[in-house]
Amino acid sequence: MPQLASEELRGQKRPGLTRRKRETRQEKIARANAIARHLAQAYPGAECPLTHKNTFELLVAVILSAQCTDAAVNKVTPELFRRFPTPDALRQAAITDIETLIRTLGLFRAKAKSLRRCAQQLVDECNGEVPATMVELTHLAGVGRKTANVILGHAFNKPGIAVDTHCKRLSRRLGLTRQQDPAKIEHDLARLLAPEEWTGFSHRLILHGRAVCHARKPACQTCAFRELCPSREEILDYD
Numbered sequence: 001m002p003q004l005a006s007e008e009l010r011g012q013k014r015p016g017l018t019r020r021k022r023e024t025r026q027e028k029i030a031r032a033n034a035i036a037r038h039l040a041q042a043y044p045g046a047e048c049p050l051t052h053k054n055t056f057e058l059l060v061a062v063i064l065s066a067q068c069t070d071a072a073v074n075k076v077t078p079e080l081f082r083r084f085p086t087p088d089a090l091r092q093a094a095i096t097d098i099e100t101l102i103r104t105l106g107l108f109r110a111k112a113k114s115l116r117r118c119a120q121q122l123v124d125e126c127n128g129e130v131p132a133t134m135v136e137l138t139h140l141a142g143v144g145r146k147t148a149n150v151i152l153g154h155a156f157n158k159p160g161i162a163v164d165t166h167c168k169r170l171s172r173r174l175g176l177t178r179q180q181d182p183a184k185i186e187h188d189l190a191r192l193l194a195p196e197e198w199t200g201f202s203h204r205l206i207l208h209g210r211a212v213c214h215a216r217k218p219a220c221q222t223c224a225f226r227e228l229c230p231s232r233e234e235i236l237d238y239d
């Protein structure tokens, strides 16, 4: 009688699991800030790993980095920047020339179109300069909130939380958000940390996701703040 058996199990503790006390808001804020301190110790530099010499180059590199490694982007950008060093040069490029230069990257055709359209918008609407606000940045082709936050944080020293796949996964595993939508995750993290922490925290979460808290098999035993993580050892893949 399987139904009876499951009814009998109802209300019993499952072996190995204990019910945790619900964390208060203040406790969560304290835990988030403790995690931020551990991250800052583990990854003291918060420089952007994408090679660039100016804000325009950073914008191009971040657009190219969608679903690609930074190393792959850094291989193609020197020649791309040499050939098309300004928005004005890039908007006049033949689309096939851009595609050829970035063809080792995923989605290279769509990215080539976005780059040229974005360069045209910079010339037409922004006097050839990369704008410094979220509204203006997200109006550009190929630029979503994640890219805009990277630009705001690294080029303009304005606080920004860049939520990519790593930041999303770790924020959820760490119990700092229950959201799936990147904009809502950004909102939740922003309420836990002071603005001066935002750029460094999201950047370091991404580094930690790549180095330790992998999507399929997180290396919890080497994680510097496993004591602060509700997902340690009972690993759940939320992606």
Ligand code: SF4
Residues within 6 Å of the ligand: 170, 173, 174, 212, 213, 214, 218, 219, 220, 221, 223, 224, 225, 226, 227, 229, 230, 231, 232, 233, 235
């Ligand atoms: S303890 Fe494990 S699941 Fe939690 S952040 Fe560290 S590596 Fe990720």
